[in-house]
Amino acid sequence: MTASPTINGPAAGASPAERRLLRTAAPQSGFAPWKDPSKQPIIRFENVTKRFGDFVAVDNITLDIYEREFFALLGPSGCGKTTLLRMLAGFEKPTEGRVIVEGKDITDLAPYERSNINMMFQSYALFPHMTVERNVGFGLRQEGMPEDQIKARVNEAMSLVELGKFAHRKPHQLSGGQQQRVALARAIAKKPKLMLLDEPLGALDKKLRNQAQFELMRIQEQTGTTFVIVTHDQEEAMTVASRIAVMNQGRLEQVSTPGEIYESPQSRYVAQFIGDVNIMEGKVVSLPGDGTVEITPASGDGRIFKAGACEGLFVGQQVWLSVRPEKFRISLDPPQSNVNVVKGRVDDVGYLGSISHYHVHTEAGNRVTALRANSSHNVERAISWDDTVWLEWPAESAVVLKA
């Protein structure tokens, strides 16, 4: 994992990642058990592979998740994230490898034998013939808990999700957002050590979803439960998660904090999956040894790009440079420096109020996107269609990708 030196101040039009950085800069920023070698993980996948016939859904994954983490499995549909979660719940058995939870090998246990793990299902899977109260108490009833204790625990779970007054309704008498709370209360009522969430907010509209994300975070912090969430929504993962595993075709592309994923992606796949990014192909020309690398673009117009080096680079290697749109400084006048500059022509301008998007066709033939904040009294002339512009970026905000 490359440590990122490039954490800038709050940029205009802060991306979710940056908002997240601001948030984690606050009290709980010290929470990083994955960096502490003395900590034992609560979940350990050991070389887990799952095949369905010829299709490899999960391909030799080894992954540790720590107690009290809010861990996100992120990826497009079919990347294996749901299969991985279902292996934790016990609905799928790995073809190879072991799944260990709290030091105990649970690979071969049936779902109903995993009493410390509960799951919140996509589209909720509420029991339609039971009232909200019976739904929430279902798990406790299976344990044979006395009715008065069940009642207390159900009330506790329902007040945690602020659902008290709907106790005697049936699921079909509730709105989507209320059903989502019932599903959450039902899974949390047994006070599991580990809570699994399969696209828990996928059925909600955008406004409700944002509220629900913060509610999930609140409940996770209040109960101290370890949460593992599966999602294909990168903003959702960035908002809620302590760490994100980006998955692609059954493999882990990168496992890092949201900030690291955004600021120092390790592959083009991760860079492109999380937010907008401009990728420029090039070759390493020199490694001065001061922690930087010099790259010539593939189009070879003699310019030099400089960026922070990562491990294992060599001269002549093909690499990709990733620059986020908001890192570009776009101007109508040529900058003094000749390093980290591209020249181009404006193809398209998208005015979004506080910021503008510029699609620039570079001399090298790439199409890149730049963002600029629209400060109130721009003295400069507004950049418009067909203008010749220069894009410049600081060396530390570009990331060199080897794959």
Next chain:
Amino acid sequence: MNTRFTWFNVTAIVLGFAFLYIPILILVIYSFNESKLVTVWGGFSTKWYAGLLENEQLMDAAWITLQVAFISATIATVLGTMAALVLVRMGRFPGRTLFSGMIFAPLVMPEVITGLSLLLLFVAINFDRGFWTIVLAHATFTMCFAAVVVQARLTDFDSRVEEAAMDLGASPVGTFFQVTLPIIAPSVISAWLLAFTLSLDDLVIASFTTGPSATTLPMKIYSQVRLGVTPEINAISTIMIAFVTVGVLIASYMTKLQSSRMERDRRAADAAAN
């Protein structure tokens, strides 16, 4: 959609319904005939219905028929539900296609063949023919109908609901009785009603598998008709028609009531949330 009343539409519907219902209507009307002659109207009377109660043979046959239908429908529903569960839930196992084909084959099997094969079986194992052989035979041929009805419901059943129950600690058996069965109950009940009705009016298979001690109502009616139709037969047939009609009406009314109430509740909940 074109909803105009044209002469063509009206004629078509009158013809269609006339074809379906005139025979039944005539049967019902003549059950209230004063005259003993089936084809001559002699004024309104309910005396044949009163006479029925005193006809012990017919009443016995009716009682046997109800018992057979009740027991065989129950057996068929249990077996049919189990078969449907295996077909829908167990995924792909070797021989699944063969298995499902074999469950549904009796749907199109000629009743004569089913009846004959059962008769030969009972003879071969030296099973005394009578009440229980009819029950077994009816359970056999109605089971596949029950399986079809339950399978249709299970196919669009969200299996995640069952997974949720197991995730919360319910064993597979506990999940079935606490979650699956209550949810599919309406289709299990309609499967039972279908099996019950099929058993009620079966003549062919019952004739093959019965013994001297057990005569069902359709058999009784058939044998009496051969000696000449009496208005008594019309009366008991009318009662059977009423029985079935009321049952179907109640079942469909309840399904409709349930779904419209659920729809209304859901809309109300969404409106309250927005």
